[in-house]
Amino acid sequence: MRLEQVSIQYGQQRVLKSIQLEIRKGEISVLMGPSGSGKTTLLKGIAGLIPLSEGEIKWEEQKGQTGLVFQEPRLFPHMTVLENIAFGLRVKGISKKERNHRVKEFLKTLQLEGLENRYPYQLSGGQQQRVSLGRVLVLKPELLLLDEPFASLDQPLRIQLTEWLYSLQRSYGFSVLWITHYVDEAFTVADRVGLLMDGEIIQVGNPLDFYQNPSSEKVASFFALSNRFSRVQWQKWIPNHCFTEKTNEMGWIPARVIHIEASSSSSYSGGLENEDFIWIEGIVRRVKHGSKTQTVLIESKGECLEVELNVWEKAPVVGTAVKAGIPFNKIVWYPR
Amino acid sequence: MEKLKKVSIWLFFLFMGLFMILPIIPLIFWSFTKLWPWPQLIPETFSLESWKYLFSDTGRAFEGLFNSLVVMILTVVGNILLGLPAAKSLSQREFFGRGLAFIVLLSPLFIPLTVSIMGIHGIAIQLDFLPDYFHVTMAHMLVTMPYFIVMLWYQYKLLGLKLQEAAFSLGAGSMKTFLWIELPLITPALLLACLIVSIISLSQYLPTWIMSGGTLLTLPLIIFPYASSGNASIVSVYSIWFFLPVFILVSLYFVCMKIHHKKVSGHGG
Numbered sequence: 001m002r003l004e005q006v007s008i009q010y011g012q013q014r015v016l017k018s019i020q021l022e023i024r025k026g027e028i029s030v031l032m033g034p035s036g037s038g039k040t041t042l043l044k045g046i047a048g049l050i051p052l053s054e055g056e057i058k059w060e061e062q063k064g065q066t067g068l069v070f071q072e073p074r075l076f077p078h079m080t081v082l083e084n085i086a087f088g089l090r091v092k093g094i095s096k097k098e099r100n101h102r103v104k105e106f107l108k109t110l111q112l113e114g115l116e117n118r119y120p121y122q123l124s125g126g127q128q129q130r131v132s133l134g135r136v137l138v139l140k141p142e143l144l145l146l147d148e149p150f151a152s153l154d155q156p157l158r159i160q161l162t163e164w165l166y167s168l169q170r171s172y173g174f175s176v177l178w179i180t181h182y183v184d185e186a187f188t189v190a191d192r193v194g195l196l197m198d199g200e201i202i203q204v205g206n207p208l209d210f211y212q213n214p215s216s217e218k219v220a221s222f223f224a225l226s227n228r229f230s231r232v233q234w235q236k237w238i239p240n241h242c243f244t245e246k247t248n249e250m251g252w253i254p255a256r257v258i259h260i261e262a263s264s265s266s267s268y269s270g271g272l273e274n275e276d277f278i279w280i281e282g283i284v285r286r287v288k289h290g291s292k293t294q295t296v297l298i299e300s301k302g303e304c305l306e307v308e309l310n311v312w313e314k315a316p317v318v319g320t321a322v323k324a325g326i327p328f329n330k331i332v333w334y335p336r
Numbered sequence: 337m338e339k340l341k342k343v344s345i346w347l348f349f350l351f352m353g354l355f356m357i358l359p360i361i362p363l364i365f366w367s368f369t370k371l372w373p374w375p376q377l378i379p380e381t382f383s384l385e386s387w388k389y390l391f392s393d394t395g396r397a398f399e400g401l402f403n404s405l406v407v408m409i410l411t412v413v414g415n416i417l418l419g420l421p422a423a424k425s426l427s428q429r430e431f432f433g434r435g436l437a438f439i440v441l442l443s444p445l446f447i448p449l450t451v452s453i454m455g456i457h458g459i460a461i462q463l464d465f466l467p468d469y470f471h472v473t474m475a476h477m478l479v480t481m482p483y484f485i486v487m488l489w490y491q492y493k494l495l496g497l498k499l500q501e502a503a504f505s506l507g508a509g510s511m512k513t514f515l516w517i518e519l520p521l522i523t524p525a526l527l528l529a530c531l532i533v534s535i536i537s538l539s540q541y542l543p544t545w546i547m548s549g550g551t552l553l554t555l556p557l558i559i560f561p562y563a564s565s566g567n568a569s570i571v572s573v574y575s576i577w578f579f580l581p582v583f584i585l586v587s588l589y590f591v592c593m594k595i596h597h598k599k600v601s602g603h604g605g
Contacts, residue, residue: 047505067505074502078520078600088506090516119601135506 001046001064001143001175006055008038008045015041017199018055023143025060028169028176030186030207033196034222039179042196043068043145046177064142071148073132075120081107081131082116088139103138109168110134126157133165137172144169146178150185158182162189183223195219214334217250226255226306230336236301237280238328248333255308259325260296260316277325280305284322287315298324366572386573396558397577403469404538404554405581410473411537412530415484418477420526423488424518428497438489445482452478453543460547468552475543480533487532491525523596531589535582 001023008016015038023029033039044050047068075084082103089099107113110130150158166189169176180186187207194204203215214220220228231249282300294315296307305324309315316322367386369379390397426438444452453475460471503513541556559574
């Protein structure tokens with residue numbers, strides 16, 4: 001399925017602007033973006049709940065069926081699990097006997113066996129979301145549209161359901177357009193990732209493209225890439241180094257690859273290359289403790305470098321002078 | 337402390353119950369006697385005279401009940417046909433002048449009844465070819481519709497658009513979404529609104545009298561002359577007769593609610 005120059009307008013406000021996007025058969029495409037960027041509007045537009053102001057949706061073969069799963073389960077409270085899942089089949093005019101048969105067969109896949117006569121209020125959050133997915137999947141859609149379906153669940157359940165859905169997709173082979181703001185969730189399942197900002201898709205690619213070739217500072221900022229500085233700043237820190245990078249104005253480097261040592265250490269080479277590292281002097285301004293890592297903020301020449309340490313490593317004391325070893329060839333350059 | 341709280345609650349409900357039930361007791365006594373002077377605790381003589389009068393040709397008990405029920409049913413149907421879409425639109429659709437439309441629909445609540453009824457009477461005169469039932473129903477709808485709309489407007493507000501959106505995304509059209517999703521979910525409010533509309537319609541005197549010119553004898557129109565004449569026995573008999581459809585309607589409401597609750601949640605009660 002291809003979206004060609006799709007725009008959606010609410011009154012005078014243009015929410016989506018000339019969206020160009022391809023969803024490949026059997027692939028999981030993940031769409032990311034900040035709140036209010038138009039992700040949900042795009043899904044509703046594809047599902048036909050909102051009319052397109054401009055552009056069109058083109059299918060490779062005949063028009064395929066889409067199925068939309070919302071952020072919250074939106075189960076019909078007066079219907080049992082079985083009736084909820086069978087709703088789409090009932091709409092299609094399939095007989096009660098036939099739809100019950102189809103749903104009961106499908107319950108095992110959904111891991112909802114034995115719960116068919118329960119009402120939504122009698123289910124856990126994870127079970128409710130499975131019913132919500134089942135309600136759509138039983139219709140065998142060509143394209144499954146997921147609007148942050150697991151966002152309201154706690155992390156272990158979210159990971160478990162993400163894995164379950166991934167296996168289901170791989171065995172059934174339907175295409176998926178998945179909206180999420182969890183980068184980990186997106187990158188574990190995505191074949192392709194798109195980034196939507198202010199109603200425009202600003203980069204599409206495979207998951208690692210966003211780290212290895214961010215298309216702009218907006219993209220780098222969205223993925224919270226660490227140590228993003230302009231070429232001018234890098235030159236301030238490393239004045240003697242010959243910069244081969246001429247076109248891209250920004251550079252980032254993962255906090256994890258920067259080394260940190262006490263200022264008195266002998267490996268310090270005063271801004272010159274020492275094997276693969278270039279050493280910069282600075283003062284420790286803050287140490288942030290995370291669940292798996294700790295981040296040291298080192299101020300040098302008006303900017304702060306982030307250095308990531310393991311939790312078992314000893315972090316330097318705030319206010320002490322240190323030097324940070326930067327593997328210069330690991331800086332990723334990208335346009336502003 | 338907890339015990340005291342429980343006792344207070346029970347006492348409160350006991351007094352409330354007595355406050356509502358006690359007036360019915362003398363009504364029953366009065367319906368079986370012509371004379372009950374003070375300070376007699378109970379009347380000395382009992383008779384079925386008033387009841388006989390009620391069911392006699394001149395008593396017009398069945399005619400009054402029939403007319404009241406016809407107008408009531410027409411009023412409920414009219415409210416459902418006009419009030420339901422209005423309530424839905426007001427709560428779920430965005431359109432220019434929505435606030436004004438809401439105020440206009442609720443205006444019978446704060447515009448004096450006689451002003452509204454006289455206004456609608458002018459229209460009814462032009463529709464003279466229609467039976468009196470329709471003229472009276474128009475007036476009853478004017479009186480009851482604000483209550484009906486407010487109750488359903490609030491229910492639609494609570495319902496929101498999310499479930500309808502889910503139904504649409506699964507391929508359901510407007511009619512299926514209404515019948516399979518909206519209707520079962522608004523049923524409790526709809527039943528209550530219909531009950532209130534029915535009770536208000538049954539007890540209307542002035543709109544019925546003005547619109548029919550006193551020719552369509554509903555129960556309030558029959559009772560009123562007796563009430564003003566001070567015939568307590570006859571008034572009691574008619575009051576009980578009037579209470580009967582109300583009692584049946586309220587009972588019917590609770591039965592329907594129980595069935596509905598059982599159907600939508602898998603258990604009764």
